[in-house]
Amino acid sequence: MGAEGIPAKISSERRRLWRTFLRNRAAVVGLVLAILVTILSVAAPLFTSHDPLAQDARSRLQPPDQTHLLGRDTFGRDLFARVLFAGRISLLVGVCSVLLGGVIGSTLGLVAGYTGGKIENVIMRFVDTMMAFPSLLLGLLVLAVLGPGLFKMILAIGLMLSPAFARVMHGSALSLKKREFVEGARSVGAGPARIVALHILPNVMGEVVVLGSLWTASAIRIEANLSFIGLGVSPPTPTWGNMIRDGTPHLLNAPFLSVFPGLAILVAVLAFNLLGDGLRDVLDPHLREY
Amino acid sequence: MRNVLALGMALAVVCMVVAPDFGHAAGILRIAQNASDVGSLDPHFATTTQDRSLVDMVFNGLVRYKPGDGSVFEPDLATSLPTPRVVDGKQVWTFSLRKGVMCHPTTGVPSYPLTSEDVVYSLQKSADKNRSAYAADYTGMTVEAPDAQTVKITLDKPLSPILFFAKVANYSGGFIVCKKAAEKLGPDGMKTRPVGTGPFMFKSYSPQERVQLVANPAYFRGKPQLDGVDFRYMPDISSRELALRNGQLDVINGVPDKAWVDKMKGVSGVKVDVFGVGEVAILHLQTTAPPLDKLEVRKAIAHALDRDEFVALFGPGIGENVYSPVPVKFLAGGLTREELAAKGLDYKMDRERAKKLLADAGFPNGFSLEMVTSEMTGYRVLYESMQAQLAKVGIKANVKVVDHSSFHSMIRKDANPLVIYIAWRPNADIYFTQFLHSDSIVVTGKKPNTNFSHYNKIDGLIEQARNETDQAKQVALWKEAQIKALEDMVVYPISYQNQVYARSNAVDYGHELISVLALYPGITEKTRLTK
């Protein structure tokens, strides 16, 4: 295969994938939404002039009006600004915990799948036990032990997500290691690390990306659950989950306090779910749903 | 066609099932508290609001706070309020017990008449640190029973009536438990099965759900108008509120928030009561934690804070500013704003002055502090507001939210240089003893309690006031002690918060609501449902 031929082949392959993606309307919507959510959160100061932390107790609980698009919270802080800035935390937690869980879980799964034998047994038993457990309870315990904090939240959710990654990667490693090119590489004398890195990893990339997007959606939801129970990030930092929590006592007279952050969660999670679905249809239509 | 019929039948079933149930057994008052479960129904361990209100209905004391007005003492199990005598240099208080007061029956122990034996047993239990959380308040007291209807209490050091009656009132350690029942049930049994002499008797307990009380027909003040009380645990305000509006509850613990009170006032069939006693929020400044060891820094913090901003969080009427640690509105010994302003100790908000004080102390750019707050709304709101206010003078407060129990643990280990603590104590002496006497200094004190500021400069004044039997002189000493504490700015009193309860129109408590120490409206034998 000539070196010149490859780039042309790859780019036309890429264009084909892109076109397939674009044809899937839902996926496009997901991508657009995800980009929108990311821009609004990351560039939040561009979209609002209010300080999300500035309190004004005398004007608390004002309903939405012209200067304060979504109203004001129990401290008189602008809700719109807080929803935007909360997006930063939720996105950060979502992405980082998936990265963390993904790295930990995939490593465990790939190692287990490729190595086999006793190591595989031990690792997968452990993963099974963790998966059998209601993940939210696990997260609750971890956070109760570690205490509040952004990084601890990421750690907790990352740990909660890693078994799922481990399982999928384990399955993929199992099926891939029997394939010819792996046998070929092994017969040539390539070491296991090299094989995993060069041959197996690129082939599971598709799955990883799909899972990554879907699990980001889950992570954002989980963060909302944990903040709602009262664990996680410290005040005065807003997260969508703790905003809903603060709004629950005022459900009857100021429902907007809980409704808007909830909508934000819905949109963000929906976006990443749609995106993940679309990616799956494009990259690996045979990937199992679960 | 068959499908439509099936659907119709299903709908009919659903409608029958779903029709709201407004009925309740006539005469049972349904009250919901803001708590998830019982803490302890042993009255000598009942420290939380929800537990206090429940044991208030089941137990009596030798004397009681007048229902609805906690500033007046009345006889309860005793026939009258005694005046003390001095015997062999010690102060002696002698009580005559009412006749015919019957202890509630319980499994294995039938109802029997209360005598001085029970009173002695109960007060000794209150003084025993293994059987009471209030043991520290009962040292130096000897209780004897010369006969079945007389109780003689001898004090090592004399006390004024305010301070003494508080110890034997229907509150905290003063609740009288029935000896036979207590011995039969043991300490674990008493946690969930209160047996007293009050207007209501314990019937059943469903964990995390409710306690059912039934009327005591043999109550010495007369059979209660209510048939019973259904005491529910509902930590979610929306649920409580909805249930009240739907007629499923008669009384609920509300939200100390003017917005909520105003809204509920507009709901037909519902009334809101806002009454004392107010739980006082005080900021304690730890004098041993740099840079707070400098007086200018502490004064700067005091001037950086705006009491009105704190009160605005709850709304006028719900809370009010407090300028002295002992709340002048409810207790003898407090100081008014005018009195303190005259001495320049009202610490009005003045952020420019605060910044200058900080600069003078060597912190022109401020500094940062680490602290924790409880996740309970009452505390969290105050800490968050303080955080925002201090930021305006350059002090960066890093606040971590922890669960309520960890909060209490950690502040008792000096985790916070600034401690906002919300508490109600029935008299000034207890405030001083627990918060400002050197014995109570956290971690290092002789008997560590809640002296978060590590203050030790008014011990003499506190002890002198404690044993001063002349009321006027006692008050003057208390005032002097507070003035000193404020001059040293070890405590910055913020505000007090009233109790807020909502009820259906049908509920008549049977008394006016001015102040209740048990932090609830007070349900007595006179309380009734008018519908």
Next chain:
Amino acid sequence: MLKYVAQRLILSIPVFLGVATIVFLVVRVIPGDPAVASLGDYASKEAVDALRQRMGLNESLPVQYVRFLGSLVQGDLGKSMITGSSIRDEIMHALPYTLELTVLAIIIGTLLGIPVGVYTAIRRNRMADYIGRILSLTGLSVPAFYLGILLILLLAIQFRWLPAVGGGGMDDLKENVSHLILPALTLGLVMTASVARLSRSAMLNVLRQDYVRTARAKGLKERVVHLRHALRSALIPIVSVTGIWAVSLIGDSVTVEVVFARPGLGKMMVGAIMQRDYTALQSIMVVYTGFVVVINLMIDLIYGWVDPRIRH
């Protein structure tokens, strides 16, 4: 079959032990002190020390551990450190509420989800499919407690159809059911979304298979082909993942119990964490593990029954 069940049960004992030990250790690492939690405002050092002594907290860790294991073996789940009442009683009290909620939610989820999923698979890429997919994605994306809040706002506040309050007690059927509907609906709808998606993709997978084409070649009516052959094969993954979702439902049920102020294991657990009630926490976690083991076992059994290829 019996041998299989026995085998699995025996295998789960080390899992139990492992979880129990981990919980025992974890719980004691959590900062905070049950004695302080119990005394709250009046936690002077003297009172706290006396209470700690009574709670047995001052004994060494190994002693506490041995005592814990010993009582576990006897089926004694201990006494709550805070209320002193038997945890077994408290769990037995809360359990029916959690069970009825979870069971009804699963029923709603499967009864609604499977037909919707199968239907959208059959009508792939048509309007019904798009609507179905958007709805189920929304259901997957919404946090359960938020849906609960919305339902409360709508059905309990706006139209006073249902109570939003509590558990309703176990004696009165009408009371019980009326308090059950909203929370079960909340959880059920969330589950419907995932079951629908799942059924759809399982069904799609199956529809691609060869033997379906064979069946079609035989000339049977299209509909029968779809339903009989495809559904049965699709059921296998549906069943197995329903089991996993049932377990994660437990997690969602915690927030739903909190929102609806319903008694239940989840609420007990959160309460035990907040109050540092070590004994209660340990026991609840062990009970949960037991659940999870039983559910997994049942799923495996159903799996084996549905798919003849797996049965040994």
